[in-house]
Amino acid sequence: MPVSAGQDSSTVTVLHGGDAPPGLSERVGGSRLRLAVSPEELADALPGSDVLLTWDFTSDAVRRVWSPELTTDLRWVHTASAGVDKVAFPELLASRVVLTNSRGVFDRPMAEFVLGAVLAFAKDTAGSLALQRDATWRHRETETVAGKIATVVGSGPIGHAIAHLLGAVGMTVRLVGRRATDGVHAFDELPGLLPDTDFLVLAAPLTDATRGMLHTGTIALLPERARVINVGRGPLVVQDDLVGALAAGRLAGAALDVFEVEPLPADSPLWTMENVLVSPHMSGDVVGWKDMLVELFADNLVRFREGAELRNVVDKERGYVSSTSGGIQ
The missing domain is CATH 3.40.50.720 (NAD(P)-binding Rossmann-like Domain)
Known part of the structure; x- marks a missing residue:
């Protein structure tokens, strides 16, 4: 224009x-x-x-x-x-x-951040650091990411960059956008994609349609093994619903770079959850x-x-x- x-x-x-x-x-x-x-x-x-x-x-x-x-x-x-x-x-x-x-x-930096979070969960990086602090030698098995399914909500340049990197390590990636186009699912198809999703990545803009898109109802469609990664905007997620699901073991984990209130209040339970990675809105800041x-x-x-x-x-x-x-x- x-x-x-x-x-x-x-x-x-x-x-x-x-x-x-x-x-x-x-x-x-x-x-x-x-x-x-x-x-x-x-x-x-x-x-x-x-x-x-x-x-x-x-x-x-x-x-x-x-x-x-x-x-x-x-x-x-x-x-x-x-x-x-x-x-x-x-x-x-x-x-x-x-x-x-x-x-x-921010496209490539945010994609690298998401890939890092996926690998951190799969390889139990948080568990290794905790054991290291206690000088504890404990052999474990970890996950492979090859063949895992990532559903990426947000089909703009950031979403495409995320899909490219996750695909490069052997993951099956499904992009979700406002409407269906070549290789992109429409937003109203999302409920049907959630039941077999291993990693749900939120990289969508905050609009009337996407605000509060992850809530108790949509979380219930995800398998318990699923992890949520939010690098979009905090209000994409109903935070109390996510906290409740994580505390109840309804989800395996979450990596959150954005929050409903920023800075994240010191009394938020997200700070101390072992299955949560918290970062201060920095996924694109290299x-x-x-x-x-x-x-x-x-x-x-x-x-x-x-x-x-x-x-x-x-x-x-x-x-x-x-x-x-x-x-x-």
């Missing part, structure tokens, strides 16, 4: 939460930068800005301060994340403002990831100033980058 500043420069406001994008000032040419940490600073910076970069993608400051008076000149919002749930609120979606995301930066995010935004900024097609334009009706806007669902 072409969108232009209509001039050689632009005014870019950056919501960064105290961790400013590295090297951004050197990458934006003659654009004017306004840095904002708090909602109050964002409200002061927005008037006259035609570009907003939400570097702090966990903040809801944009939603809190949004008003026609402050966003009269705003043409484009870019979020430094693959998910857009923090900025895809009704007022922005109904506006003329174009929304883009950082699709493509060495150099911030530089890659800046590179993507800087490239799009050049396109914006030239009136060229922007990368990763989010379909406002679907809530993600669709095949008709430069990406796949």
Whole structure:
């Protein structure tokens, strides 16, 4: 979708939460930068800005301060994340403002993270570390992953990258997307896929259709041997239902990188469950990831100033980058 500043420069406001994008000032040419940490600073910076970069993608400051008076000149919002749930609120979606995301930066790292979790479960890495701490020599048999069935919910670039790596170690992978396409099952087919699933991987965007998709009812369709891996968004899972199933032995384990509330509260039972791997929303964050995010935004900024097609334009009706806007669902 072409969108232009209509001039050689632009005014870019950056919501960064105290961790400013590295090297951004050197990458934006003659654009004017306004840095904002708090909602109050964002409200002061927005008037006259035609570009907003939400570097702090966990903040809801944009939603809190949004008003026609402050966003009269705003043409484009870019979020430094693959998910857009923090900025895809009704007022922005109904506006003329174009929304883009950082699709493509996290695909391979998140796929490697998922593969690592699969292998950690199969080879009982947590058990070996616990025995090592106690200086206990205990021979065990572990599982092979070859031939295991992984159902991956989310058929975008991240889901495809996950499927590629899991397939490379001999797993049978089934991709699930919004609709059925070549090699992809439709979302409404998911209940029929769960009974023989060994690993259920959630890598879908958070939409009205996917929110709370893993609950007591869907968990009941999974075999007790199944493990759940969530690298999508925390609210894809009804967390209390998952905790109850894990505690009751209804599921064999879970690797969770995202949660309903982040940071995960210290009193959450997930911290101390032996069959749970907890990580702090870091599955896509590898060495150099911030530089890659800046590179993507800087490239799009050049396109914006030239009136060229922007990368990763989010379909406002679907809530993600669709095949008709430069990406796949």
